[in-house]
Amino acid sequence: MSQHILSLHNVSKRFNEKLVLDRVSLNIQSGEIIALVGPSGSGKSTLMNAIMRTLPLSEGTILLDQTNILDYHNNKVYAQKVGMLHQQYDLVKQLEVVHNVLAGRLNRWGIWRSLLSLFKPQEIPLAQSALTAVGLSDKIYRPTTELSGGEQQRVAIARLLVQNPMLILADEPVSALDPVNAHNVLTLLTKLVREHNKTLIASMHSVEYAKTYFDRMIGIKAGKILFDLQTDQVTQQQLNTLYK
Numbered sequence: 001m002s003q004h005i006l007s008l009h010n011v012s013k014r015f016n017e018k019l020v021l022d023r024v025s026l027n028i029q030s031g032e033i034i035a036l037v038g039p040s041g042s043g044k045s046t047l048m049n050a051i052m053r054t055l056p057l058s059e060g061t062i063l064l065d066q067t068n069i070l071d072y073h074n075n076k077v078y079a080q081k082v083g084m085l086h087q088q089y090d091l092v093k094q095l096e097v098v099h100n101v102l103a104g105r106l107n108r109w110g111i112w113r114s115l116l117s118l119f120k121p122q123e124i125p126l127a128q129s130a131l132t133a134v135g136l137s138d139k140i141y142r143p144t145t146e147l148s149g150g151e152q153q154r155v156a157i158a159r160l161l162v163q164n165p166m167l168i169l170a171d172e173p174v175s176a177l178d179p180v181n182a183h184n185v186l187t188l189l190t191k192l193v194r195e196h197n198k199t200l201i202a203s204m205h206s207v208e209y210a211k212t213y214f215d216r217m218i219g220i221k222a223g224k225i226l227f228d229l230q231t232d233q234v235t236q237q238q239l240n241t242l243y244k
C-alpha cells in the first residue's frame, strides 16, 4: 500500500469550458514542506480548493491518507485531516484571540460545547499552549482586531495547532505581510510543521521565499505541472520558463 499522505491522479478542473487544472498527478509524503509556485491564474488556489473539497473535480481522484477525499462523509472528520491557512487570516476580528484559537476545536466539539465556549472559553490550557508556540501568550484575551497583521497570521497558525490536522494547506500565507513579518511567519510556520510532524503545501508568490523556506517546489503553469523538484535542484532556466 502507498505511504503517501496525499496523491492526485489525473486531476482536472474546468470552469465552464476553461481547463484550469489539466491532468495533474503528484504524490506527497508525510513531513514534506512544499511550495507551489507559478504565475497568477496558473491554478494554484484551484488545486488547494480541490484538496480542501471546496471545489468538485471535473475529472480525476484525490487520495488523502489513502482514502478518496469524497469518501470522508463527515466534514468534521475531514477537518481533522486537513486545515487551511489563508492570506487574509480568516479570523473573527471582533472576538478575543482565545475564541479564534479555540475555533480550531470546533471539529471535535459538539454544538453545545461550541456555544458554551463563546461565553466561557473551554480548554484554555490548549489555547494558551498554542499561543505560547506562536509567541503570543500575553495576547490571549485581547480583541483580535487590536493585533497587527503578522500577529493575526500567528493567531491563525495557533488555531491550526489546536485543530491539529495532518496536512496544512496555506494559500499565499504571507502575501499580505511586510518582509519582516513574512520572514517571521514563514520561519515559525515551517518550524512548527517540522516539530509537530505535519505536512505543508503552500502557494507562494515569491520564489525567493519558496527557495528559502521550502524543501520541494512544484511549478504550475496553465494548470499543468512544469517541474516538481527538490528546491535546490530548480534552475533559473526553469523559473524563467515558468514565469515567461
Ligand SMILES: Nc1ncnc2c1ncn2[C@@H]1O[C@H](COP(=O)(O)OP(=O)(O)OP(=O)(O)O)[C@@H](O)[C@H]1O
Pocket: 015, 020, 038, 039, 040, 041, 042, 043, 044, 045, 046, 047
Ligand atoms: N470560481 C471560478 N469560476 C471561474 N473561473 C475561475 C474560478 N476560480 C478560478 N477561476 C479561474 O481559474 C484560473 C486559475 O485561478 P487560480 O485562482 O487557481 O490561480 P492562482 O494560480 O491561484 O492565481 P494567483 O496566484 O493569482 O492567486 C484563473 O484563470 C481564474 O480566473
